[in-house]
Amino acid sequence: LPPRLHPVGRASEPPRLRSRRRGAGCVIAEIRAAAVSPLWSDLNLTVERGEFIAVLGPNGAGKSTLLAAILKARPLTSGSITVYGRTGYIPQQRLFSPELPVRGRDLVALAAAPKAGAREDKTRVDTLLAQVGAQAFANRRVGLLSGGEQQLIRQAQALATDPELLCADEPLLSLDPARERDTVRRLSTTGAAVVCVTHTINPFLGVVDRVLYLGPNGHAVGTVADVMRSEVLSELYGTRVDVVEVDGRMVVL
Numbered sequence: 001l002p003p004r005l006h007p008v009g010r011a012s013e014p015p016r017l018r019s020r021r022r023g024a025g026c027v028i029a030e031i032r033a034a035a036v037s038p039l040w041s042d043l044n045l046t047v048e049r050g051e052f053i054a055v056l057g058p059n060g061a062g063k064s065t066l067l068a069a070i071l072k073a074r075p076l077t078s079g080s081i082t083v084y085g086r087t088g089y090i091p092q093q094r095l096f097s098p099e100l101p102v103r104g105r106d107l108v109a110l111a112a113a114p115k116a117g118a119r120e121d122k123t124r125v126d127t128l129l130a131q132v133g134a135q136a137f138a139n140r141r142v143g144l145l146s147g148g149e150q151q152l153i154r155q156a157q158a159l160a161t162d163p164e165l166l167c168a169d170e171p172l173l174s175l176d177p178a179r180e181r182d183t184v185r186r187l188s189t190t191g192a193a194v195v196c197v198t199h200t201i202n203p204f205l206g207v208v209d210r211v212l213y214l215g216p217n218g219h220a221v222g223t224v225a226d227v228m229r230s231e232v233l234s235e236l237y238g239t240r241v242d243v244v245e246v247d248g249r250m251v252v253l
Contacts (some may be wrong), residue, residue: 026050026082027069028193030166034079036065040214043079045221047193050162056202057214063197064092066214067167068196088163088192090154093173098143105138106130106155111160128156133182147174155183158191166192172203190240200229202249224250 006219028049034040036061047053055063068074070081071089096102109125129138134152137145142153151174168187172180180203187194188207190253198204201211201224211227213220215236220227228250233241242253 006030017050017150025044029081029083031070032080034069035077036062036069036074037077039065040219043219045212046166049085049193050191051209052188052194052204052207052209053196053212054187054201055195055212055214056199056201057219058073058216061214061216063214064169066212067169067195067197070167070189083165085164086161088158088161088166089103090151090158090168090171092169092197093147093154094152095147096143096145096150099128100141100143102142103139104134104142104145104149106157107142107153108138108156108160111157113143121253124160128160131159132156132186144202148176151175151183152179162193163190166190166194168194168196170173170197170199203249205248228252 014015020116026048027046028051029045029047029048031043031045035154036044039060043066045053055066059062065074065157067089069076071087072081093250108128109121110253112121112124112128114238129135132155134149134156138153142150145153151171155171158168166187171183171187175183184203184207185227188194196204201208205224208221208224211224211228213233213236215233215234215240217238220232228243230241230243233252244253
């Protein structure tokens, strides 16, 4: 049997999202009765401009697959996904080969001017590198950079498209705490809607508007308070799951 939908809705609209509403035309993406079998099915979600949605769930639940489906890189089994604007993508970390004869700057330049024969806009590339804090190592071969430095180059690539919808797959991997905080702030202030896959909600608690939790027995959508509750996660997993708060952090047991 296909996973069932746990009927968790938006009980109350987050003040952060309410304050950013611009009236008509605020929808950037619509997911309607979407399924990628056997991972998830009957998924319905409307993403609004400027909204920050965190996607959580266990390994193998189809979180990265959802981003691929939004980006048209993975076909749906059924249903539809419609995006009404430019997209950007921060992929899950995969280290570049040390033999790759390309600088970090070159990758950002290609993202900023993707058309064949287009001239590099050095000022724009410099701005993007500065925006993510990657100027100091941008002229080094990308395969010789640390994992965290490569992550920042990927962030600059994603921002180069001036996205209206930014899909981020575990964007905090390999980052030190200071760069984690900078990345969360950067993602939440780009002006783009963000759909962010993460293994933990804690770094994003101050910026997230809604949570989509993909579980073995279905999925739940709502505010953090709606979804990150023991009774909701217990139903999604089909076993007892406790959600507790410790020093301002959420712990799932």
